[in-house]
Amino acid sequence: MKVITIPVTPFMQNCRVIACDVTGKAAIVDPGGDVEKILSAVEEHNLAVEFILLTHGHLDHVGASNKLADSLNIEIVGPHIEDKFWLDGLPMQAQMFGFAPQAGFTPHKWLEEGDVIELGELKLAVKHCPGHTPGHVVFYEPKSASVLVGDVLFKGSVGRTDFPKGDAAQLKHAIETKLFTLDDKTRVMSGHGEDTSIGYEKRNNPFMSGRFG
Ligand SMILES: [Zn+2]
Numbered sequence: 001m002k003v004i005t006i007p008v009t010p011f012m013q014n015c016r017v018i019a020c021d022v023t024g025k026a027a028i029v030d031p032g033g034d035v036e037k038i039l040s041a042v043e044e045h046n047l048a049v050e051f052i053l054l055t056h057g058h059l060d061h062v063g064a065s066n067k068l069a070d071s072l073n074i075e076i077v078g079p080h081i082e083d084k085f086w087l088d089g090l091p092m093q094a095q096m097f098g099f100a101p102q103a104g105f106t107p108h109k110w111l112e113e114g115d116v117i118e119l120g121e122l123k124l125a126v127k128h129c130p131g132h133t134p135g136h137v138v139f140y141e142p143k144s145a146s147v148l149v150g151d152v153l154f155k156g157s158v159g160r161t162d163f164p165k166g167d168a169a170q171l172k173h174a175i176e177t178k179l180f181t182l183d184d185k186t187r188v189m190s191g192h193g194e195d196t197s198i199g200y201e202k203r204n205n206p207f208m209s210g211r212f213g
């Protein structure tokens, strides 16, 4: 799996273009903003973008979805329907975070635990990991042993749970049952900051070791 990381928005959100090495078919994961930057990366690498994938409904992850869907004539897939209130509330989110005005939208398809998304010869397994937001999903690709986790897990940290419908216990449970069950060598690509691995987080993440209860 080819991965191009494009930091977008003032929140330095890691938008990623992922592509099948064999077919060149690509998807844009969490296009939070900076449409032109994303489009020029797609052009530069000569990729055939099939769809947009969203991990959750926060503005810094979804802000460029509509414009990209229109200009590339592709569908928006995900997150889980439990994040509908975040997507409907995009005008409010824009105000809250000081972003340019933003309209709400509904993706072409909602995702659920157990869905498998085919991208060329890649198969992305959808795992529902609520806690940061109730409809947060992550995408696990077994061939490359990598997982795109959005704001569920970061290097040495976990996602905030102080937003509406956030739940710290739920987040911890999701990480333990859906992520820490993956192989230690699995590459973890987070929505902010640098990559990490499942093994590193199992050993070093203070939020998961019980040190902070
Ligand atoms: Zn978030």
Ligand SMILES: [Zn+2]
Residues within 6 Å of the ligand: 013, 058, 060, 061, 151, 191, 192
């Ligand atoms: Zn974020």
